[in-house]
Amino acid sequence: MSGGVTGSVRAVDAPRTRRLLVVNGPNLNLLGTREPAVYGSDTLADVERLAAETAAAAGWEVRYVQSNHEGVLIDAIQEARLDCAAIVINPGGLTHTSVALRDALSGVDLPVAEVHISNVHRREEFRHHSYVSGIATLVIAGAGINGYRYAIQQLISLLSD
Numbered sequence: 053m054s055g056g057v058t059g060s061v062r063a064v065d066a067p068r069t070r071r072l073l074v075v076n077g078p079n080l081n082l083l084g085t086r087e088p089a090v091y092g093s094d095t096l097a098d099v100e101r102l103a104a105e106t107a108a109a110a111g112w113e114v115r116y117v118q119s120n121h122e123g124v125l126i127d128a129i130q131e132a133r134l135d136c137a138a139i140v141i142n143p144g145g146l147t148h149t150s151v152a153l154r155d156a157l158s159g160v161d162l163p164v165a166e167v168h169i170s171n172v173h174r175r176e177e178f179r180h181h182s183y184v185s186g187i188a189t190l191v192i193a194g195a196g197i198n199g200y201r202y203a204i205q206q207l208i209s210l211l212s213d
């Protein structure tokens with residue numbers, strides 16, 4: 053036994069990486085192709101470009117994942133624990149249904165920004181509840197794709213203090 057201090061190697065010994073994971077959930081690959089009145093005309097590629105440019109302006113980088121499969125999103129979130137400092141997530145419809153996604157986000161112990169392109173509180177009742185909001189550091193809804201920009205700026209600001 054070395055008798056040394058034990059604990060979280062990442063938190064205690066490793067410098068925080070300047071990388072964010074940007075997660076987009078089910079059906080967000082369809083952005084810009086349908087329902088422009090609700091979600092605007094920007095595509096997922098536009099969202100990813102905006103995220104990369106916003107992060108780069110502060111000297112950070114982003115990794116993206118979009119999937120229509122809950123398990124793929126959960127795997128990406130778990131992996132982020134190793135080399136990301138925070139997570140920006142638009143969980144899509146899983147926002148309103150998924151305890152498993154919430155548990156994954158909660159389990160990685162990173163700051164989480166929940167983003168919705170539309171103002172979910174002006175929409176159907178079933179969109180008013182989020183399983184993610186209760187564990188999120190911040191929540192942005194109704195700012196269009198600029199919500200991703202604001203979320204990234206705020207997370208970087210929090211992590212730079």
Ligand code: CA2
Nearest residue numbers: 079082083086087144145168169170179
């Ligand atoms: O406003 C948001 O960003 C949402 O997270 C989008 C989800 C919806 O279930 C949430 O209540 C609010 C839906 C994503 C589906 O996106 C589409 C985009 C274009 C066409 C069809 C679906």
